[in-house]
Amino acid sequence: MTVTALLFASYAEAFGSDRVEITLAGRSTVRDVVDQLRAMPGGATLPATPLVAVNLTYACADQRVESGDEVAIIPPVAGG
Amino acid sequence: MTVTALLFASYAEAFGSDRVEITLAGRSTVRDVVDQLRAMPGGATLPATPLVAVNLTYACADQRVESGDEVAIIPPVAGG
Amino acid sequence: MSIRTAIVRRAIEVGALMAEVRDTADGATVVFLGTVREVNDGRAVSGIEYSAYGEMAERELASIASECAAAFDVAHLVVEHRLGALALGDTSIAIVVAHAHRAEAYDASRFVIEQVKQRLPVWKREGYVDGASEWVSAGGIEQERPVQEQGK
Amino acid sequence: MSIRTAIVRRAIEVGALMAEVRDTADGATVVFLGTVREVNDGRAVSGIEYSAYGEMAERELASIASECAAAFDVAHLVVEHRLGALALGDTSIAIVVAHAHRAEAYDASRFVIEQVKQRLPVWKREGYVDGASEWVSAGGIEQERPVQEQGK
Numbered sequence: 001m002t003v004t005a006l007l008f009a010s011y012a013e014a015f016g017s018d019r020v021e022i023t024l025a026g027r028s029t030v031r032d033v034v035d036q037l038r039a040m041p042g043g044a045t046l047p048a049t050p051l052v053a054v055n056l057t058y059a060c061a062d063q064r065v066e067s068g069d070e071v072a073i074i075p076p077v078a079g080g
Numbered sequence: 081m082t083v084t085a086l087l088f089a090s091y092a093e094a095f096g097s098d099r100v101e102i103t104l105a106g107r108s109t110v111r112d113v114v115d116q117l118r119a120m121p122g123g124a125t126l127p128a129t130p131l132v133a134v135n136l137t138y139a140c141a142d143q144r145v146e147s148g149d150e151v152a153i154i155p156p157v158a159g160g
Numbered sequence: 161m162s163i164r165t166a167i168v169r170r171a172i173e174v175g176a177l178m179a180e181v182r183d184t185a186d187g188a189t190v191v192f193l194g195t196v197r198e199v200n201d202g203r204a205v206s207g208i209e210y211s212a213y214g215e216m217a218e219r220e221l222a223s224i225a226s227e228c229a230a231a232f233d234v235a236h237l238v239v240e241h242r243l244g245a246l247a248l249g250d251t252s253i254a255i256v257v258a259h260a261h262r263a264e265a266y267d268a269s270r271f272v273i274e275q276v277k278q279r280l281p282v283w284k285r286e287g288y289v290d291g292a293s294e295w296v297s298a299g300g301i302e303q304e305r306p307v308q309e310q311g312k
Numbered sequence: 313m314s315i316r317t318a319i320v321r322r323a324i325e326v327g328a329l330m331a332e333v334r335d336t337a338d339g340a341t342v343v344f345l346g347t348v349r350e351v352n353d354g355r356a357v358s359g360i361e362y363s364a365y366g367e368m369a370e371r372e373l374a375s376i377a378s379e380c381a382a383a384f385d386v387a388h389l390v391v392e393h394r395l396g397a398l399a400l401g402d403t404s405i406a407i408v409v410a411h412a413h414r415a416e417a418y419d420a421s422r423f424v425i426e427q428v429k430q431r432l433p434v435w436k437r438e439g440y441v442d443g444a445s446e447w448v449s450a451g452g453i454e455q456e457r458p459v460q461e462q463g464k
Contacts (some may be wrong), residue, residue, distance in 0.1 A: 269342075269418070307433075
């Protein structure tokens with residue numbers, strides 16, 4: 001299955017892209033998405049357990065992902 | 081000696097005046113001023129130890145007053 | 161350094177006060193407005209007449225601002241308190257604080273309003289829709305303390 | 313009930329927001345403004361570029377407002393957060409709360425800004441007078457965590 005990883009701010013700069021398609025086995029989790037991203041060029045900037053949102057809601061590393069999910073990797077926020 | 085007692089808000093209404101001249105013996109205190117006021121018509125509305133300011137600064141009951149002082153009897157405040 | 165306080169008898173122009181304190185050294189501005197509420201203690205209010213021991217109120221308000229500036233390292237603060245007849249929704253007090261950081265801006269703002277409520281020699285006579293009016297204090301309608309309870 | 317939040321790409325009109333929440337049921341209004349400071353961590357700032365995960369930021373900001381309304385019994389609240397290129401002194405966020413009582417108005421305002429700082433998926437790239445720029449996070453310049461410390 002495939003999910004879409006969204007990258008922002010410093011992470012998008014490191015990857016040279018704000019969107020990466022990730023192909024996974026079934027029964028995959030947020031952690032699997034992050035691990036794949038970290039193995040990619042630019043992935044060294046990602047912490048092992050970054051803040052992640054799945055389909056616009058914050059998610060933990062163990063959360064299962066489904067085909068077509070939007071998995072956003074959230075750099076340290078700086079709103080306000 | 082004489083001091084000027086200033087009355088405000090509900091106290092001024094009770095006394096029918098916002099200013100009363102008080103004649104005192106020497107070595108008098110804020111408490112003496114208040115006691116005289118309380119003995120006057122309308123004085124029953126004054127508590128025994130109201131908030132008092134002497135010459136624009138809050139004062140305690142034991143503070144000495146001097147001739148010509150402005151002794152303000154401050155009803156419960158309601159600013160803001 | 162821009163610290164200013166005033167007791168006024170005209171409408172408070174909040175926008176002007178905000179412009180007055182604004183400074184690019186500051187990252188946070190906190191504005192507090194006190195306004196006349198339509199209901200108090202369950203009674204329908206028509207307006208409030210604010211009065212003061214004017215000369216002392218000016219001094220106390222200036223003191224409060226100085227204490228605030230010292231306690232919270234505030235360089236940009238303006239406070240205006242209005243007197244006279246205020247209608248529903250009118251602003252009776254505006255406190256505008258700007259500070260490098262938000263925590264101090266909030267704390268300074270809160271300090272000023274709490275000190276004003278405790279110390280400023282200002283009184284209000286609340287008018288009600290039914291035609292009555294009462295002197296009110298921070299604790300609600302002022303209770304006259306019976307003389308016999310005062311031990312004198 | 314008037315609770316509104318928005319992520320905007322234009323200047324924030326604070327006066328309009330204050331008019332929007334104003335209600336004669338309320339005796340206290342607290343306004344918080346976050347503005348671009350000229351100095352951060354000792355560096356002379358020229359401006360800040362705010363970006364966001366827009367769709368999620370809108371949802372989170374709305375959630376924060378709902379939680380605030382429930383926690384502090386707030387009926388009148390508006391929050392706008394600006395994105396894009398902001399100059400020194402520009403307002404990045406405005407939070408306007410009106411409440412019957414001041415304690416709740418202050419607490420509600422503080423709640424919103426603290427939640428925004430923790431949760432809102434918004435980032436800022438600070439530009440400096442010397443021409444450099446950096447991604448900054450709430451804790452200062454973002455530190456990249458070396459991979460070898462992560463045990464993977």
